[in-house]
Amino acid sequence: MQINRTALFRASCLSLLVTSLSFGIRAGIMGDLQSNFHLNATQLGAITATAFWGFPLAVVIGGMIVDIIGMKRLLVMAFIFHLLGILLTIFAGGFWTLFISTLTIGVANGTVEAACNPLVTTLFPESKTTKLNHFHLWFPGGIFIGTLIVLLFTKLGLSWQIQVGTMLIPTLIYGYLFSKLDFPVTERVSSGVSMAGMYKALASPLFIFMFICMCGTAITELYTEQWVPVLLKSIGNPILIVTATSGVMVLGRGLAKPVLKRFAPQGVLLMSATIAAIGLYLLYTSTGNVFVDAIVFGIGVCYFWPTMLGFVNENLPKTGALGLNLMGGAGMLSVSFYTIYMGHYIDRVVAGKLPAGSSLQDAVKAAPGSSLETLYNDAKNVTGIDVLHITSFIPIGLIVAFTGLVIYMRSRNKNAAV
Template sequence: MSNDSSAASPTYHRMALLIASFMTLIAAGVGFGVRAGILNDWAIRYGFTKVELGTITGGGLVGFGVTIIFFSFLADNLLGYKKLLVLAFALHVLSVIVTLAATPVYGLAGKDATYWCLYIGVFIFALANGVCEAVINPLVATLFPKEKTHYLNILHAGWPAGLIIGGVIGYMFCGENAAVNHLYWEIPLALYMVPTLIYGFMVLKEAFPPSEAAAAGVTTKEMLLQFLSPLLLFLFVIHAMVGYVELGTDSWITNIMENVISGKAFLLFIYTSAIMFVLRFFAGPIVHQINPLGLLFVCSIFGCTGLYWLGSANTGWAIIAAATVYGLGKTFFWPTMLGVVGERFPRGGAITMGVMGGIGMLSAGLLGGPGIGYKQDYFATQKMQQLDDALFEEYRSQTKKSFLFFPEVYALDGAKVGVLKDEGAELARRTEIETEEGKVSEETTALNTWWEANKPSNEKEYDHEVETIETANIYGGRMALKWTALVPAMMGLCYLLLVIYFWSQGGYKQVVLHGEESETEQYTGGVQGPVE
């Protein structure tokens, strides 16, 4: 095996460390994918309402982004890569132990203690993923200093791989409609310990290099001075848009498309994840031809086209084609942006790459998810008022809500719509649970009062209400995707400006801290394939 002396001494096994880093993302993806399939098991086994389940699964999402940024400041000159990955391994193991303790805790202490057990387990899982993300990006950039974009894309193929594995496990073994056999939720969830144990064993066994910046003697102060660069700040702004359009859309796409292709939306998500997984192995040859910024510009065109098309497609084949275009577009955004920062600002070390990743995550949690949700509410409300204004008044929320500087709007009350769709089954279960606990909430009481007063009197009225609300929701989702397509359009303009800027400077070139660049790599950040 060959080793680049500029990256590490012969005792560092580059491919082993790359595989270990890859496994951290698989562990994260499997955990997310499986958990989506076992929520109903938690509801039935422990008596949780959907509100409680939403709070549990939301634990730590914004904290994920903050964790990335915080630990990035410790990766270069303080703790180093190995210690942080050992910490991440310990957190991953602790998260599964705490989560699996839910059943015995339920028997000993009841529902409230079980809720906190699951919430803390999910939160620790998010912290572990944040520590991993703070390490693996600068680690791979250090291991492959002249092939950063190529190998960062390979690294981030681990995330869609984990989603695919977790999704398939959930589809086969989770929920009442499991395709093969419904297993106790503890069994599929514990499977994310397989990639966790693999990367943990490798991390404990392998030696790690100092970071590229630390090996060059770059101080923390010098790393922080990189943030004075207008180019870096511009890249941060673009990556906030990447987080919005990629992770923000992904958090909603299954929910939006479920109204259009009932029962098949999750399979569509697995399909786009598979596109990402395969194509990320080929970033090197692509950037060798058009450079990273050219690749990002092309991706923004595909992303914009795919999202707008998804907002219009009606037939099955059109939806698959639109999803394919969207999948092609979002494939290279995140890792290639990290590659550009790593190539242009190697003196920033883990800090610049960590802040980049953290900004993307924070944007997804604070802007992408809420923003796309707001657009759905805004357009669904408009459609509902056109179709049946009296019915809208019956099902609208009690208060108006806004997003950023956009106007306040009423929305369809999700709780009321949920009661209508299952004809009060979940509400009855929730009421029974709270009655047994001796504390029926005001919300549950109000919802019961509303349902008794507004329950459809016959099948025709019920069908009309369901169809009208479904039509409004489909319209709201489609319009949200169309308007979200503006974000990759703006990204495309930003990438075009960067292409023009670097053309005026003699072309895009990566900055290296060790040795000399090869003539074939100086404009690309990638090579034709693995050099091992």
């Protein structure tokens, strides 16, 4: 068996590109979906949330079986789910078809990470966190490309269905590439760590701490990016805000090697939380150049996801593929719950700002240019800013948590050196 780690890494990046395109394009077409299918924020939140709980469902199950069935079979499953989910989205006819198609894509996305995160750490044991950052730069990269597709295709007058259909191209390519390549066994299997040893490592207080922190880092990054087009309609072009944020994240993750060499992963996480909190504050108080604010936020969140995974795999290697995938599952599941909760919150607050006798559904279906539509849009804009304000308290909590992590790791490293 000949393992071509360069080809495997490139194919992995392409599969993650499809995952991120689904986020970027969906972020760009959420307004179209809301207006075309007459969806309120609760319904839109429920549809969006399915991608986030479909992901953890797949990533956790995938983490449990990847050592048994192998990474290649898992990626074949991801290809099938991606193909099915994209086609279902294109031909969606309402709430439930959008719900099912988004769930299917979420399952595909989780299956990709369930296989590719342990694949990357297996292929590059000497530089796990750096290569995870390089791999995960294709997540903001795909969002960047996806939002540009939305902007270009919308300007050309092309439908949202065609925008979604562009994801079929990289899907078919990565499916073909993986079908032709040989795969190694996972790192846990090759190192001889038993299943019992893996589950014992998962009970470590350090893993539990990082598992909880992953919920906060994921919400800060993914919820904000996915909902900015809805939450910040009153400030410039919200799609361009997502594009600016994603662009700086690509650059940051591409420069991960010198950053991680200068600062330990725990130090990078502390700096990230601090800058992300500042970025969110700038976004919800912005009265000037919102793109500068978006860039600050992008710098803050760019290292969160891959560095959290890399920290766990480097410091708790016995947790193996399941440890990586439980972290990813925790992140996406927390975003799902937060999205659903905030969807209800937005509808509740917006309904309270409407004229007496007007229901939320009346406002959603209000005629373009009517006074009710204007009141509804104004209420959503104000509430969107409020949601970002509430979300900003999460990275503030992470600053405290990662300060403790820096102190703990300094003490642990000092004791290990004695």
